[in-house]
Amino acid sequence: MARPKIALIGAGQIGGTLAHLAAVKELGDVVLFDISEGIPQGKALDIAESGPAAKFDGSFKGTNDYADIAGADVCIVTAGVPRKPGMSRDDLLGINLKVMKSVGEGIAAHAPNAFVICITNPLDAMVWALREFSGLPHNMVCGMAGVLDSARFRHFLAEEFNVSMRDVTAFVLGGHGDTMVPLTRYSTVAGIPLPDLVDMGWTTQEKLDAIVQRTRDGGAEIVGLLKTGSAFYAPATSAIEMAEAFLKDQKRLLPCAANVDGAYGLNGMYVGVPTVIGAGGIERVVEIKMNKDEQGMFDKSVDAVKGLVEACKGIDSALA
Ligand code: APR
Numbered sequence: 016m017a018r019p020k021i022a023l024i025g026a027g028q029i030g031g032t033l034a035h036l037a038a039v040k041e042l043g044d045v046v047l048f049d050i051s052e053g054i055p056q057g058k059a060l061d062i063a064e065s066g067p068a069a070k071f072d073g074s075f076k077g078t079n080d081y082a083d084i085a086g087a088d089v090c091i092v093t094a095g096v097p098r099k100p101g102m103s104r105d106d107l108l109g110i111n112l113k114v115m116k117s118v119g120e121g122i123a124a125h126a127p128n129a130f131v132i133c134i135t136n137p138l139d140a141m142v143w144a145l146r147e148f149s150g151l152p153h154n155m156v157c158g159m160a161g162v163l164d165s166a167r168f169r170h171f172l173a174e175e176f177n178v179s180m181r182d183v184t185a186f187v188l189g190g191h192g193d194t195m196v197p198l199t200r201y202s203t204v205a206g207i208p209l210p211d212l213v214d215m216g217w218t219t220q221e222k223l224d225a226i227v228q229r230t231r232d233g234g235a236e237i238v239g240l241l242k243t244g245s246a247f248y249a250p251a252t253s254a255i256e257m258a259e260a261f262l263k264d265q266k267r268l269l270p271c272a273a274n275v276d277g278a279y280g281l282n283g284m285y286v287g288v289p290t291v292i293g294a295g296g297i298e299r300v301v302e303i304k305m306n307k308d309e310q311g312m313f314d315k316s317v318d319a320v321k322g323l324v325e326a327c328k329g330i331d332s333a334l335a
Contacts, residue, residue: 019043022084025093026055032251044074081121095135097245104136119148130261133158138191140323143285153274154296160191161270161287162253167233171226189316196312264294278302
């Protein structure tokens with residue numbers, strides 16, 4: 016059976032890391048696409064040349080021609096600009112919306128059956144716009160944010176409790192921005208919910224609140240340190256987890272930006288919710304019960320995303 020084909024639209028920091036991870040995990044043949052000439056070709060060749068030592072097989076092609084993504088099974092989109100210190104994700108809206116138009120058209124023309132994972136920020140609005148521009152089915156277009164935000168939360172919690180990151184589960188829902196909603200009641204160490212761990216004296220409510228805030232600011236913390244761009248290792252690893260769930264029909268329950276139509280009282284908008292990812296793409300949106308506080312935070316986050324979508328419609332009348 017032929018290897019799956021993975022197209023990476025954008026060959027920058029995240030795109031290059033995605034290609035390397037896909038190679039090492041032998042997920043399939045990789046095509047790196049970018050408008051910048053030489054960068055995708057150079058990265059593809061460099062990764063291919065690491066194959067003999069890393070012991071993987073696969074084909075790696077860098078290109079500036081959308082025709083080369085033809086028939087891709089998965090497209091992961093990182094094309095656009097990342098933020099610099101002092102910028103919010105929302106500041107990228109105008110520039111990256113134009114990029115989503117060309118990427119959406121490119122995918123529609125050459126890889127209309129692909130499972131598309133968007134990473135470009137501001138995430139929830141960009142994945143909505145990418146779906147609109149591409150016209151692909153909603154279940155085949157999603158955004159990577161919840162896996163990353165939850166991974167940051169899990170890392171901070173594992174450090175606090177001095178336990179393995181593998182035994183910490185966490186849920187972060189809502190939009191991928193300052194209003195994201197880390198759900199402590201649904202986050203556990205080996206099944207023990209965080210509120211119980213506070214009662215058990217493993218941590219204090221104050222420390223937990225500080226970890227929640229650090230999670231919300233997780234992206235900005237990295238931007239502040241790097242100064243020249245934003246995070247790339249953890250975002251790439253998170254998107255690869257989603258791509259693998261699709262390619263291997265794993266039916267993973269992962270939080271991601273999905274089209275929510277009916278659940279959570281929403282009718283047709285992209286926002287971070289728990290989903291099941293398998294061969295059918297986003298096979299299910301899982302509706303969990305929220306208490307009053309959680310619902311309040313989620314509603315605020317939904318409103319922030321709606322504001323960004325309205326801003327997109329104001330910029331490009333084709334979206335209105
Ligand atoms: N089509 C294809 N590629 C494009 C286009 C376009 N229209 N416009 C820009 N690019 C490419 C750039 O040439 C660059 O190589 O997108 C790449 C982006 O790479 P980086 O600048 O290194 O950004 P990266 O850190 O990978 O982040 C990409 O993901 O997390 C988000 O906020 C982040 O929106 C940003 C995106």
